[in-house]
Amino acid sequence: MKWTPMLLVAVAAFAVAPPAASQTLVASYHRCSTAYEGEADFIMNTVLADAYQKRVDDGSISGWGWVKHTAGGAWRRISTITAPDRNAAMNAWGEIVTELEEEHPNAWHRFNEICDSHDDYIWNLTASSAEGTDPGTTPNAFVSQYLVCNVTMERRADELMMEEMAPVYDKHIAAGHLAGWAWYSHEIGGRFRRLLTVTAADDFDVLEGRTMVIDELFAEHADAFEEFSNICGGHVDYMWANGRPAN
Known part of the structure; x- marks a missing residue:
C-alpha cells in the first residue's frame, strides 16, 4: 500500500502557490530504544x-506514515497522520489510540515500552512541489x-x-536532482516553527540535490537567502x- 502524498500542483513550471485545499500533518516524534526499535517497526x-x-x-x-531515523538528533521514529484539516486529523488520532488500547493492548503496551517518549506537532502544509514530500511518501x-x-x-x-x-527547488526537481519538497508551518508543538522537507531516491541523491540547491541560493539569491x-x-x-514495507 502506498503512502498518500500531500500534493500541491504547480500552476506553471517552477511556480508555487499556497495549497488550494488545506492539509494538516499530525506528527509524533518518538524516542526509542535503539536496541529494540526494530521490534517497534515490526509491531507498527x-x-x-x-x-x-x-x-x-x-x-x-488522507494518509499515514512511519519513518525511520537515518541521521540527526534524539528522535528515532515518526508516526504521521495527514488529513484535510485539523479536526479530521485529531478525531482520527483519538480514534486510533482508543482502538489500539482496546483491541491490541499487548502490542500497544510493548510499542510504548520501546518508544517511551515523544514530541507531538501539528503542521499545516504551506507550499510544496508538484510531487509533494509528506514524510510518508516514496521515494525513500x-x-x-x-x-x-x-x-x-x-x-x-x-x-x-x-x-x-521554491523556484530553485523546483528547478532541481525538474533536473532530476530531487524528487520533491514541502514547507510546513507550525500550529501546535514545541519550539520549531517551520519544517522544510526534501526527498529523493536514496541518501546520496537527497544530500547531493540539497547541496546543489543551497549552493545556488548562496550564489544567485544571496540577499533573499540571508534575509530568510x-x-x-x-x-x-x-x-x-x-x-x-514496500508493496
Missing part, C-alpha cells in the same frame, strides 16, 4: 498499521530541517520561501527513511 507494520489504514480506507484521513530518503524562527517575522520567511527559494536565515536562524536537521 504488522499490528498497529491496520488501525491507521482503516481510516484511510474509510476516507477519514528524506532530509527534514526543523527551523526556529522569529515569530513576528515568520510570515516573511514564508514569502521568501515561495517567491525566491536571519528570520529562521536556528535549525536541527534529520535524515529519514521510509519505515513501511
